[in-house]
Amino acid sequence: MSKLIYTCARQLMQRLYHRNVLDQSLIPVNKNFAFSFFKMFPFSKHAKSMLSTPSSLVGKENIVLLGAPGAGKTTVAVCVGQITGLPVIDIDKVLEKTWHMSVAQKLHEVGDELFLQEEGETLQRFSTTRSVISLTGSNPMHPRSMYQVKKNGIVVYLDVPFEDILERLEGMKVDRIVGLRPGVSMQEMLQYREQFYHQWYDVRVLCQSGDTAEAVAEKVLDGVKRYQDSKSEIFISTRSIAKDSEFMRAPSFFSDVVIEGLALDGGLYVPTDRLPELTAGEWQRLVEAPYTERAQVLLEKCIHPDDVPAVKLREMVERAYGHNFSCNKIAPVRHLTGNQFLLELFHGPTASFKDFALQMLPQLFAYCMPRTCNYLILVATSGDTGSAVLDGFCRLSDTDKQRISVLTFFPEEGINQIQKAQMISYKGENIKAVGVKSNFDFCQTTIKQIFTNPDYTGFLTVEYGTALSAANSINWARLLPQVVYHASAYLDLINQGVITFGDPVDVCIPTGNFGNILAAVYAKCMGIPIRKFICASNQNNALTDFIRTGKYDLRHRNVTISLSPALDILKSSNVERYLHLVAHGDGQLVRELFSQLEKQYHFQVPNALLKKIQHNFVSDWCSEEECLAAIYSVHRATGYILDTHTAVAKVVADRQHDRTCPVVIASTAHPCKSAAAVLWALRVKDISQQPIDQLQMLNSLNSLPSVHKAVLESLGKLHTQKGQVCPADPSAIMENIERFIQQKFMSVV
Template identity: 45%
Template sequence: MFYTSTRNKNIKVTASQAIAQGISEEGGLFVPCELPQFSLDKIASMVDMPYTERAKTVLKDFLTDFSEEELDYCVNGAYATEKFSSSKIAPTVNVAGNKNILELWHGPTCAFKDMALQLLPYLMTVSAKKTADGKTIVILVATSGDTGKAALEGFKDVDNTRILVFYPVDGVSPMQKLQMTTQDGENVSVCAINGNFDDAQSAVKAIFTNDEIKAQLAQKNMMFSSANSINWGRLVPQIVYYFSTYCDLLEQKRIALGDEINVVVPTGNFGNILAAYYAKNMGLPIKKLICASNSNNVLTDFLKTGEYDKNRKFFTTTSPSMDILISSNLERLLYHMSGEDDTLVNELMNALSTDGKYEVSKTLIDSIQTVFDAGCCDEASVDATIKEHFDKYHYLCDTHTAVAVEVYDDYVKRTGDDIPTVIDSTASPYKFSKSVLTAVTGGEEANLDEFAMVDELNKISGVDVPKPLQALKDKAVRFNNVCDKENMSEMVFKLLNL
């Protein structure tokens, strides 16, 4: 299988080239030239497989330049059972009726990013040997909270790599910050920026495409790549868990083979729901993809109107991993649903860069709306949803999952479409203890220290505290760097000691 760029469809590269490079030279994102097709019989054959075998079944059709031995090495290493607190890796849990939660946070950093970022270092290592042997790959990451820690954990002490993570200084939870600033590893560096996630992401993209900076790295036998979802190697592992959750529902006899399901995803950067879009187009029986936003509802507005406008107030919310106004992966959807119109994608991305907004044709948004629905909710609704689901079902969800649950409930009331549904749960509630504890108790905002709140939430809920979060309590902070968004390129060289 070959990959092309959303901004230049004349480009053709292998999976290894796409993963090692991260982003196309002209700033476009790599996408598959075609999608493999999965029959119902093939899906049925995956039901009795463990997660690792389900992953290999999906990934081998995308990573065609990987040998069977290389794929085994990558998948078995990434999803080793000792790394995950559930033997199912990503279990599907029924909450009530047709409402099912896909728990994607049982990995080492307790967030859904582990599902991809435990695998990416293996994919990157194999890809680099094929395409960039001998070079040190510098992984440059902007994070709104979860990607940073998951990438740091995945890439720590991986040979011939360095990883630099930038996060908004006031835009992550205390637990997310602690996870990053205490990170082990000789090849890792972390820096806060005075700005929000969009500032960090825009600066990272600018650094990636800066010829002068790339030339300076090349002189040191280094090259950039990405662990953000702009990298195809981050996105392709996410396709796997949509096939896996469908198999879980079959195994649990909640659906019959061929039955359609709906999928609800809390998302800011659009990668997690885009993976479900790919799964649907590969043959997975998905009826509707429901995009859930918090108060930063730029995606909801786009999916309802066809106008994307980031020129709006930015909200710092209790679901910080979704506090994003520039959604990178939407570019991939626009490319596919416009009939692979790279000229249009260039025009839209240029408009977003210069004016902060763009609008697609009625024909295009009508087409998108046949596949996608969308909704958003405010902070009060998030709190109410957490409390209601704990009180009614004794299910404790984090703030991001609560956004998706609330949007789903609203969708059912609005449409009556109550078929079996999978709702992505993207983080452990203990990563956002203050917000979840306050919601569950229905009282005043919790004012305990972070780990006292963890203990209190554990006492009230009876839900186990993940061991990786417990272990942070006594870890020393290693990284206190802070820079302005305008100075990120200088900080990159400083962190690399260049």
């Protein structure tokens, strides 16, 4: 079968989304599917333009305002009506006309339960089109009527601070709402009702204290416009050239990039527009919010509801950052010394920062994937990613696990015993970890080459009904959740009284594949005032030289195995995304630079671009001896134990930070992940070679952070077992992939 047919088959299966298939048939009914056909077949230019023309959403002609009593729904509805010319309907008035009495009288007369029933029945009988509707505060508590409302309108949630609502209700002398009982405060009742508001909205407007009704109305209309115009939020490859984007390649949406991982031209997906920037007032709204709510708000801003509706996104966030994190703050900020603060990113199930993305990504993937084929997630890992991917995909439903499998490749001698033991301890029909007799760069490069080999990927699709995808930080959905914890750290410093909003901070991040530090750059794009990004490397310091000189030179370099294996990377994939960002989307330049890197193993950025990089970035590296010394000195001074990656960042922060503002050091792994090296640094004698014994020795020191129970439990269950090892040969890796698919998925021929 020809290369073209293989490629088309792969694209076809990747883009046939289950939620857009009508009556289980294969009739294309959504824009994503239609655009995938345009990629493959020469439809007329007129036909393409008809699909790309924005149009109103059929059956969603009302603008419906939802929110707590006192949220200002009626007042804002009037403003929206004045701007749009649409009629305004206040459901309170509809109820009073139906009942021939005031709402307050009705509630007093019949009580809460009967009131909700009659209110809901009245709303169910009500019908209108092309109107602005102001719901009552209790309408969302009646599900049958809300289904009817949602079917005929775009539901907008006016999310107003509790303090403002309570003040308004007091001013209106409202002391009784549905559900309020003796012993329950008004604020407690409003908090209880939030769950019903979260269940129904399509668009959320984050209102601020002091907002005028006119300002909120403008936000409502901006939100409705965004909701209707999903084609405005598209993604392109970092290597896209203007003529390719316009004539040869169709737009990719968030659902596409989650599934595809790597762009077909070898580049990385990025949004065509910058990430949305929150106002100071919107950030202030999140200062006292829990981590899950911060994540919800920021991800809603970055993921179009046409791809993942808010209610589904909330379910995913709650599952991702619920009981599987050992700290209720999820990503707490701890003072270390002076103006240095640690962002603890190791409280997830596998004790590394990778959990933040990889508890979320599998759920996004399972929701977005088409139902027409199976998927194999290919992962190259320098250690922590492997166990985090395996854990995340193990938590999917049994149904999803039947159609999604994970195959992880790691450098056999390039990770420590605990990382390896943790990976091979995961057992399941749909997951597997394979060691490779090489370094991480070989694993990552080979996986990227496989993704851009249409003959091989097309063969897997046609022969086994299986498409490939990625869970490394080359996947945009891996990177996006990481933006949240950098923003959250800044908000926590405000909450702790260290800074006020607008004060600058620096961040120092131990950096391997450049994804974590790039997520901090994106947090700045969204409005977090980060001043400097301090890039910390170990002796594999290609990034340090690049930031200092503008030359990315891999010639005459070999990866050196270190005590901080996540940094043992020379070819950092996400540098490509950063250059695309700082070069203002110059895909031609990015393509030329990375083509040169792939062919000649080096490139030099233009001087103007280097100045922009150095305006934001500072870089340095530390030796193994300095890393170990930092672990010892910090523990002796504070009683706190750093892992080997965080210690690298600590050394670099000490040297490069000017101490004029706080610096947040990303603590990317629990010290138990590098227990042997940590015990060595702390000058513990007679260190056992067994991972479980090393963790117990570390725990016996009674220092902070406390033992990571999930890792301890997983290693405690580990019996002596030997993982599979593969030679450093791309064809051998491809054979492993096909063999695993054969074992997991039935051949379709």
